[in-house]
Amino acid sequence: MTVAPAAVIDDNGVERYRDTLKKIARGRAALQWAEAQHNLGDALLKLAERENGTARLNEAIGAYRAALDELSRSRKRVPLQWAATQNNLGSALALLGEKEHNVTTITEAVAAFRAALEERTRERTPVDWATTQNNLGVALINLGQGTGDARTLTDAISAFRQALKEITQERAPLQWAVTQSDLGTALEILARRESTTANLEEAVEAYRLALKEFSRDRTSQQWVTTQGRLGGALARLGEREFGTGKLEEAVSSYREALQELTREKAPTRWAWMQKNLGNTLAILGERQNHAGVLTEAIAAFREALKELTPDRAPLEWATAQLNLGDALGSLGRRENTTANxxxxVEAYTEALKAFTRQSTPLQWAMAREGLGSMLKRIGERENNSGRLEEAVSIYRETLKELNREAEPARWARMQNNLGSTLAILGERKNEAGRLREALAAFREALKEWTTERAPHEHELVMKNLDRTLVSLQAREKN
Known part of the structure; x- marks a missing residue:
């Protein structure tokens, strides 16, 4: 089937295809009419790929479906034309579903690609078969992310591996690299749902293979994207493993990417990469107990916040503020002063302007917990009961809203922190009532942190409880 040449992919080209369709009598030249519909769909799809809206995509889908009305009647005579139109329909549906975050549309795209593969077999048309397998894999990634279905991601991985049987490094090096990078993405997303590291390790290998062909000079965008993906997979692997080697490799990968991905070229992507770098540096700094690395993490988050503003991207801005608060708190715990x-506290407070219990409950709870922890620590260092009282209020208000069943560990941790803060206040103010409240909070924490579920945490709370009980008994004797 003839594909519209690139030179005519503009509004005039689309109109020429529309004019052609007016001249073809569908009843007398059905296949010719279907070919014109297909070409119109291709022209509209090419334009849609360069635009933000969805109007042309919907038109392209309509054109492909119109073509398939006729081609389906003659599928035995023109099986490859029918398959080509199914493939391109899948591409249009996949792009529309991605733009609209519509799982139903992406599901239709998957069905179209699978239909195309009924005729586009490896034996008959190996290159087209591999191309459609790759298209199917990408659509399955988006579908798996939308539905959270691990089986869909496993199918995506299978599709990419099938494609790589024909798309080899020798025959088509750049397409091979694209498919390797997409394979890495599918493996990494699946690995997030697993506790093992096998798929993460395979993702790292796939990204590294892709980078053998992608270069900063020839394919800068693909090189940057894959460097960033490699950094993400290494960081996740580093979190799950002991040591710091993988985290250090992730930092190097992000920094490599940021040499090409500048704020001027792509401000939003630059900010995301800075945020990812900050997250990895923060974990690395914690693990190494290295204040200098934590300072670098803070700098990266502050860079990200130059572009992730509350007006442009409120939730991303709030997430960066939350991450900044965590890094500042981690550094502050290692210092004698309270400046960080x-x-x-300021960063967590900013984050809570966007995070709410209703819309973002997990992030809201994380920011509230961090805020309470910082207020408690400031109160301890400055001998400031006012800060401690603020921490108590934060913990109590948060615990009223926190779902114990959904987040038992966080609930228990906050009960323990509440107890610790009340115990400090009770001792400083010589208030037995506060100490009793502290004991009640510790006992609540022990309902989740049992010797079986969390032996280390159970022992910690028991020490807090025993210490507070001794303090209360001493005051009651007096």
């Missing part, structure tokens, strides 16, 4: 702790 105070800045952490």
């Amino acid at each position: 702790l105070v800045e952490a």
